[in-house]
Structures are given as structure tokens and as C-alpha cells.
Amino acid sequence: MASKYIALPKGISEQTFDAAVRDFSRVLGDESVLTAPERLAPYIKTMMPVPDSEHTLSAALMATTVEQIQKILAICNKYKIPIWTISTGKNLGYGSAAPAERGQVVLDLKRMNRILEVDKDLAYALVEPGVTYQQLYDYIKERNLGLWLSVPAPSAIAGPTGNTLDRGVGYTPYGEHFLFACGMEVVLANGDVLRTGMGSLPNSNTWQVFKWGYGPYLDGIFTQSNYGIVTKFGFWLMPAPSAYRPFVIRYQNEEDIEEIVEIMRPLRINGVIPNAVVIAHALYEAPVIARRSDYVTGPGSISDVAVRKLVKDHNLGIWNVYAALYGTEEQIALNWKIVTQAFGKSGRGQILTQQDVGDDPAFAYRAALMRGDMNLQEFSLYNWRGGGGSMWFAPVSQARGSETLKQMSLTKQILAKHGLDYSGEFIVGMRDMHHIVDVLYDKTDPAQEKAAYQCFDELLTVFSAQGYGTYRVNSAFMDKVASTYGPVQRQVHKTLKKALDPNGILAPGKSGIR
């Protein structure tokens, strides 16, 4: 007899699952326990090069309160049901809203979306997991609070809790999001509610202003992990500066990245340029203004000659460095002088401001992101190949010119071997760079899907062999990446898992932890 469920958790019989679903319904009401195929369809689609059936959920639960989550966890412990928590569910290119393993129940916290506090003076926010950046943006604007967000490229439809817990980044001076996290409330697998840092102290009013509390700092173990369910999340906001000057520096050769990074590093470390600068390759920029089919026919990756033509046709750089200055007009004038002198010396880069580029859409979206505005223009990347396939390859690099060039060349070479293009950028931290490459492919083409899988696997293998680790990965490759960090770290992760979640009900497989 066919099952009434589209999938079941591993090792759980239909009868046991029936009992669990009945119990979930008692807590949430039938309307908030989804098992019908049409209701679960929006959770299934991913951009990964594996069959969506490998990540098909069994049910989705729409919870809105801590009490409901505590009861859900009690039921999961009773029946040993694995539960995969999502907030806004827009982790596109990393697994979207689908669970790591087939049959897991998705705990969907999108409707748990209260903005609990925004403090204008201390410039912080405390929100629930379902709050989107758009929601918070509107809240701040309506109240004229004079605070800026830092957002990832899918800004409007993503949210601060999920993005920061997966250690995502934005593009303002607050761009390394977890650095600016301050205080969490976490429901543990046994139902206990932990408030991290100063939040554990009764009557404390410093939960969102002092990160460390007393004793071992715990917030980190609830990021990229499966040790608890974060139900409240505090983080710092940037006071809106009185002046803002975004700019782009265009370079015309791939080798120029050595110069860019060597000039940029001291400016970043010394705080002259305060934001998470982006060094975007032409093929990361191109989809906003150009079509791939105008430059490539047939299979294989785009040639260097075609990239040069594209760059010329559309007035791009091979590298496009987006950065901004923030502060008073006086501060900006002083720092602008330092920046233009530093980048002007060799004569290789062309420095352009808003006035120079006019309504250039690529500049407009970068300028929006560097001030935390809502904008989804980066999704143009998905039009480059078409067909909805995308994985973020995200190795970490030193902020050293020779290293970035080496990583870029290596990535490009492996992508080309599999017929794929290098759509890459470097997001500049102070001493590190997040090398971000969108491995784009046509998911409707089985040959390209297979090539993309093999390519990504090879990228991880080759990079880790050279000592380059990836900081974040989609759910099809979590085990592989976990293995690259060695057995001792993996064992520590496992020991923590056993201590905090002995039945293994919370998101088994997240970051390779079970």
C-alpha cells in the first residue's frame, strides 16, 4: 500500500510517524502540521546537483512560540523523529528550505517573526527567527531610527537569524555578521531554554550589549551546528553615517588581483576602508548587463577571449573592486585622499564614483548592498547559465595577493575542466578573504548536473589538499567538508552532540554532525 506521506524519517515506521503527527497536531493545530504533497512542495526544490528526492521532507511544522517548540522536541525525543529547523528558508545555493537528509521533519519558524526590540541609542536589535531583513528595514524606516542593516545579497527575503547562524556575510562595516551577534535564546533538545551571555542573569539589561557573559562563551556552538534551536537573536546595528561614498575600481587583468589585495589589506586593517569590500570578477558582474549566449555557443566554459570582449562591450573591469567610505564629509574627504593615492599609484586601476557611472545597474546594486538596502539584483547570476543550478563554493583565503591569484587560477582551471565558468568574487575581511564562487549550471540538463557535482567534489578535494578550507557548504557536501577539517574536530563536535542531544533529533547531518 502506498504511504500517505511523501517521505518518512529514516528507520521510522508509518504507524510511528502517524502517532507523532497526531501529537504535533495537538500542539500546533492541524493547519500548522503540513503533510500533504501540495503543501510540502515549496520545501523540496533545491539548487544542488542531486535529486531533490534525497532531500525531501516528511512533514513541516509551523511553530510560533517557545512553548510549542519545547513540546515538539518532547514528541521528537519520544519517537526519535529528526527535525530540521529553518527560519526564512532562503539559504539558496546552500540547500534552500530542504533538510539535509530525506525524511526529516522541517520545523519552519518563518511565522515566529516578532521584532522584540530595536534600541536606537545602543544600536541593537533582538528578533525572532522568522524576521526578514525587509521586515526589519521597514520597521527601522517607519520609526526613523537612523540605523543601518548589514545584509547578504538575497536581502529582502532572507533574515538576520538564519544568515548569521550559518555565518553568512554582508557588505557594510558590519559585514562579518557573527562578529556583531550579541546574545541568543536557544531551546535545547531536552526543552531547557538557554539565554547565552548576560541573558542567563535574571533581570540583566546587558544581554544585547556585552557578548561574553561569564565562563565559556557558548554562542559559537549554536552556529553552523545542530545543538539547539535559536528562538531569539540579538545583534548590533550600524548608526547611519551622515555621509556615504561608494566607489568602484576597475582593473583590466586577472593578475592585477595581486596589486588590489596588497593595496587593500593595509587600508582594511587600519580601518581606512571599513566595509566588507568585494573584488568581483567580470563574470560575477556580467549577468546584470549581458547574456552568456551572446558570447558562447556550444558546450564548455567561456573563453578568456570572449570574457575580454564582454568586458570591453559593457565597460566592465576584469576585476571590479567595490568599497565605500562612511562617516562625516570631513572624514570621507581625508580617507578618499588616502584611497585614491594608494590605488592611483600604479595607474592600473580606474577609480569611479556614483557621479562617474550614472545609472549603471551593477554599481547601483553594489551601492545598495554596501549600505544595507534591499535589493535582489545579484540573482541575475542565475540567468547566466539558466536552469536553476547553483552551489556556492566558499574557500577561505589569506588577504595576500599571491594567495588570491593562486586560488582564482586553481578554481578557474577546475571549473573549465568540467565546462563551467568562473563566476567568482572575494569578500575582503581584515586578514582573510571569503572567496565566493557561484558554481552555476543548468539543473534541467542531466549532463551538466553531473558535471557540476563532479566539479564541486573536485574543488573541495583539491582545495583541502592544499590547505584551503571552505567556511560554508550546501547540504549535499557537508560530510565531505567536515572530513577535511580532520578527525579530532569531528570527534569534539560529536561529543558535544551526544551531550546536548543524546537522541540525535536536531538536524542530523548539519555540518556533518550526527
Added chain:
Amino acid sequence: MTRKKPMGRGRSSTFVLTPIVMAFVLDAIAQVAPENPAPASAPGAKWKNGAEVYAKICGYCHENGKVGPVILGRQLPPAYIHAVVRNGSRAMPPFRFSEIDEESLAKLAEYISKSQNTQ
């Protein structure tokens, strides 16, 4: 593709306010009578009207065809819009019942379907 101006901003919305107020009420109910199931109209998925959803989500990609195709003024059938929203299409992500409930999606589909061609 031609170069297009970025989409304008500045229209305020009550999207935030209503769910927050509702959520406080629901939270209070949950604390008093935690066995009570949450009502179907849980916070977070109700939108004021189709124009609001378009402005806050769809328009970022579809306005003037910036990323996805133009969808206004094409008399697209509501059933088609419903299907694309719930299932996604190629790179477009699907949107869940937790993000937009059926009533709000019906309003959105009607708004898009009956919109005039202004682009």
C-alpha cells in the same frame, strides 16, 4: 539586456505592524493556555494586499524584468501564478505557506493577473 535604473523605494507598509501585534496576542494566549493550538491565521503569512507582496518580494526581480521576466500587464492566469509561487521555476525559489497564506496568494495572483501593462 539593456541597462535599467534600479527600482525606487520609499513606500511604507503595515506588513510589520499587524503580524507583530497578532504575535503578541498569540504569545499571551499560548502562555495562558499552552494546549490551545495556534489559529490557522498565524502571524507572518498574511499580507495586506497583492500590491504589497509585489512591492516587497516579486518586484525586486520582476519589475522592469530586472532579473526575472516582466509579470505585470500580461494577464497571466491566477492558477499559473499560484503554481509558480508554490513550486518555483528554474532559479526562482518557491514560497511556502508560512511566508504567504492562500488568501494572500489569491490576492497577489489577482493583482498580477489584472494589472495594466506599464513597463
